[in-house]
Amino acid sequence: MVWQGGRTKIKAKAGYDLCPVSFVRRSIRMATLDEWDRRYVTGETAAVTKLFFPNAVAAYRIVRKIETTNIRTQFMTGHGGFSEYLERFKCKDNPACICDQDISETVPHVLLECPVFAQERVQLETELGIKLEKHVVKELMSSKQRDRFLRYSQRSYHKMANTKPFTVFVEGNIGSGKTTFLEHFRQFEDITLLTEPVEEWRNLRGWNLLDLMYKDPSKWAMAFQAYVSLTMLDMHRRPTTTPVKLMERSIYSARYCFVEHMQRSGILHPAQFAVLDEWFRFIHTEIPIEADLIVYLKTDPKIAYERIKRRARSEEQCVPLSYLEELHKLHEDWLVNRTFAECPAPVLVIDADLDLSQITEEYKKTEHQILRKAVDVVMRSPNKLSPKKPITSSPIKIIPQIRL
Known part of the structure; x- marks a missing residue:
């Protein structure tokens, strides 16, 4: 160190190489994910997304491995061609599903309950040897059967979009x-x-x-x-x-x-x-x-x-x-x-x-x-x-x- 005009001047090289840039980036990303996860888990929104991903960390890991399409995004957020969502924004007169005027057409209903999609649902359950329920969806999204489940959701969406005979x-x-x-x-x-x-x-x-x-x-x-x-x-x-x-x-x-x-x-x-x-x-x-x-x-x-x-x-x-x-x-x-x-x-x-x-x-x-x-x-x-x-x-x- 050298004293110059009342201040110190460091002549030594900065030790940036002692802390890799990748480590810094990863630390920032993990801190961001932790905050995102805290808000995701404790928040009252994103109910449909939580059906697919238990936490933000899992969502970040899984979404990077799948091909995102407009249909998959609609299913995983609930923001799309579902009667309940369209009715909220005055694009439809009521939120009813085609199967029952007293039941709202939502993502969980279409995937897990609606009789209109029973044939596709039974086929998936038979192929995978499971009973499709809410807690099973998270497991499927984290497993090797994820692509089969996503194909089922995509077929259901196309059928839902053409249910008016x-x-x-x-x-x-x-x-x-x-x-x-x-x-x-x-x-x-x-x-x-x-x-x-x-x-x-x-x-x-x-x-x-x-x-x-x-x-x-x-x-x-x-x-x-x-x-x-x-x-x-x-x-x-x-x-x-x-x-x-x-x-x-x-x-x-x-x-x-x-x-x-x-x-x-x-x-x-x-x-x-x-x-x-x-x-x-x-x-x-x-x-x-x-x-x-x-x-x-x-x-x-x-x-x-x-x-x-x-x-x-x-x-x-x-x-x-x-x-x-x-x-x-x-x-x-x-x-x-x-x-x-x-x-x-x-x-x-x-x-x-x-x-x-x-x-x-x-x-x-x-x-x-x-x-x-x-x-x-x-x-x-x-x-x-x-x-x-x-x-x-x-x-x-x-x-x-x-x-x-």
Whole structure:
């Protein structure tokens, strides 16, 4: 040391080489990780991330070993295309999952509970010999099975993003051939068929509401239509794993055709009609019921009457021709003339007056046109059966969606 002007001057070399730079960097990194871990563990946020990583140190170690993608980031943070997250930022009306309107669509629910993804979940559990639960997720992320689990989460996300099926309502009078129409499309693996829940109407805790309504409509019409609304709503909300759903009738035809007829004919007391109408308005406003296409099987009431006689359902033997004529007019005013009520989707009109031997051929001619809007969805499905090739014939009549 040398004294110069009242201060000391160090001539010796600084001893930086005595403390490697890598050690300094590592010390800073570990101190940072310790503080990060303290905040991570004690904090009230990052609940979804904690499902995957028990602490920040583990997260730092694991994340460096995996390929981060936008989908994996969404799953490991919960910030993405999940209904609960989207609802928080006003991007969705409610946080409900497709499987149940009372359950929020969150990352833990999609990965561990949702029945829509049960097939993928069971496959993973079978391959790994485990039961997928919350505490198991952390173990999988730290194990050699991590990549399999991440592939499962990625498949689930893609399926979740495409869970809204192309939905078709098959509408028509009693005896118009709706069940025959649905049965024709059973050949396609990618289509879910939901037939009218007649058996539920025939047996509600031992009571045949359908028979009671036909025999004494003034007494039983309201009870029957209330139960019809309930069962139809259940069909609308039922989870569907296929990209296309065909549904026999809808809550719209129940209200705009059958309840409307009961009100106009005086079968329903004005107070009873008001209750059913308010129930319908609540469902229509509060519960999302979407339709992409309506297939209207247009049938002459006299032909429908003859078919009803031939199929000989005991409850329908008392149905008069005049009733079918009045229902036919309501269907026409709703779906074709558009002079009454709201039509929720474009309408495809098919002449359903042909007999059974001919109507099947008619369905074959129109099946590709019926599914043309859904064909891209069908072709993306891993279990697809390709739609039939288009058949050159006279075009069927399609009425665009018009809101009154």
